[in-house]
Amino acid sequence: MASNTHDAGHDAAHGAADAAHHAADAAHGSGGMPQLDFSTYGNQIFWLVVTLVAIYFILSRIALPRIAAVLAERQGTITNDLSAAEDLKAKATEAENAYNKALADARAEAQRIAADARAEIQAELDEAIAKADAEIAAKAAESEKAIADIKAGALDAxxxxxxxxxAELVTALGGQADADAIATSVADRMKG
Amino acid sequence: MGKIFLYVALAAVLLSGLIFAPEHAGLAIHPTDQFLVKPLFGGDHVAWYTPTNVTLWLALAVAAIFALLVLGSSARSIVPSRAQSVAELAYGFIYKMVEDVAGKDAVRFFPYIMTLFMFIVTANFLGLIPMSFTTTSHFAVTGVLAIAVFVTVTAIGFALHGVKFLSLFWVSSAPLPLRPVLALIEVISYFVRPVSLCIRLAGNIMAGHAVLKVFAGFAAGLSIFGFLPIFAISAFYALEVLVAFIQAYVFTILTCVYLKDALHPSH
Structure with a gap:
């Protein structure tokens, strides 16, 4: 780059007079800088003031209120949405609580019903068992009586x-069967 | 794919250098010609009312601002379009700057500061269009802006605080013997403000544009190596885009700082 600039310097010498003439011509001899050409200042300042006033009115009358309104509206929308979300969340929690309560109630009810049914069944069962026991006892007593009757009948027989x-044995042995004596001795034997 | 395009572009640059190179390489560097104020409709004389290229580019700046901030936001949508979100960004950027730098009570001056920023940033960017005229490269323009800021801020200071506004120059936290010296320095620095505002903006913009033109002049004088300055121009142009925004930002934020001094003069 340095050598380039050097070459440039050489070449510049050729067109220097031309360039200087041009610049001087253009900038009305004010040292080559159009910024220091005071003859154009009035013009620039006039148009700048017009521009600034125009921009100020565009901004303060139309643009800024509109953008501020849009931003406020967006903020409002966000706030509303957030509070709506908050509400919905509260509702959801409420619903969940209600659901849990209903669930607990149902569970308790179910347990109560189950306990009732169990008690009822138990009572019926107890009753049936008692009835059966009584029948069994009655039947047993009847049987015992029958057995005793049969036993007594058997003894008489x-x-x-x-x-x-x-009597037959006594007769067969050639004795005289005495009915009373035989009955007494048989009774004596059966006792012993 | 990108690589192929790059090679094709390089070849095109080289070829065009060969084809369009002037017969005898001569330098044609006129870096200040772009700043000339010329009447739009012929003639030589520039009277205060003559429509000039300054008028044209100032009008284009107004049109660009109108297009961006008014037409861009005309839909007023909750979910903004691209133009509307740029307008909202510009609004939010300057609003927050005024609020943060100059304080909450400076918000009533927001439209003025927004006007200032939008004008400078738009004029700077319009000036980056090749063959355009950069209004903010002229001391007449930046000088008016700087003096407007200076006069307004001083007037606000005196209107709000009366003579107490002068306490801005009286550094009460310094030792008493030092205070007159400091007051002198403060007064000088206060009056240098508009000068520095004016020269910083115009100087930066003018220098950047002049450098671009100088590089362009080299390109004409280097025959087939003419593409080298063109690359340099590309790189420098990127820097100029940055400068165009930063100078508008600096001008605006300094205005806010001065406004804060006027609203709260005590140190």
């Missing part, structure tokens, strides 16, 4: 058979 057998 044995006594008759024993008397008859003893």
């Amino acid at each position: 044995v006594k008759v058979v024993a008397n008859d057998t003893a």
Whole structure:
């Protein structure tokens, strides 16, 4: 780059007079800087003031109030949405609580119903068992009585058979069967 | 794909250098010609009312601001379009600057500061269009802006605080013997403000544009190596885009600082 600038310096010498003439011509001899050409200041200042006033009115009358309104509206929308979300969240929590309560109630109800049913069944069962027991006891007593009757009947029959057998035995041995004596001795034997 | 385009572009630059190179390489560097104020409709004389290229580019600045801030926001949508969100960004940027730098009670001056910023930033960017005229490169323009800021801020200071506004120059936290010296320095620095505002803006813009023109002049004188300055111009142009915004930002934020001094003069 340095050598380039050097070359440029050489070449510049050729067109220097031309350039200087041009610049001087353009800037009305004010040292080549158009910024220091005071003859254009009035013009620039006039148009600048017009421009600034125009921009100020555009901004303060139209643009800024409109943008401020849009920003405020957006802020409002966001706030509203947030509070709506808050409300909905509260509602959701409420609904969840209600649901949990209903669930707990239902569970308690179910338990109560189950307990009732169990107690009822138990009572019926107890009753049936008692009834069955009574029947069984009655039946057992009846049976015992029947057995006792049968036993008593059997003993009498044995006594008759024993008397008859003893009388026949005495007769067969050539003795005289005395009915009373045989009955007494059979009774004595059966006791012993 | 991108690489192929890059090579094609380089080849095109080289070829055009070969084809369009002047017969005898001569330098044609006129970096200040772009700042000439010329009547729009012929003639030589520039009277105060003559429509000139200054008028044209100031009008274009007004049109650009109107297009961006008014037409861009005309939909007033909750979910903004691109133009509307640029307008909202500009609004929010300057509003926050005024609020943060100059204080909450400076918000009533927001439209004036917005006007200032929008004009400078738009004029700077319009000036970056090749062959355009940069209004903010002229001391007449930046000088008016700087003096307007200076006069307004001083008037606000005296209107709000009367003579007490002068306490701005009386550094009460310094030791008593030092205070007159400091007061002198403060007064001088106060009066240098408009000068520095004016020269900083015009100087930066003018220098950047002049450098671009100088590089362009080199391109004409280097025959087939003419593409080298063109690359330099591309890089420098990016810097100029940055400067165009930063100078508008600096001018505006300094205005806010001065406004804060006027609203709260005590140190």
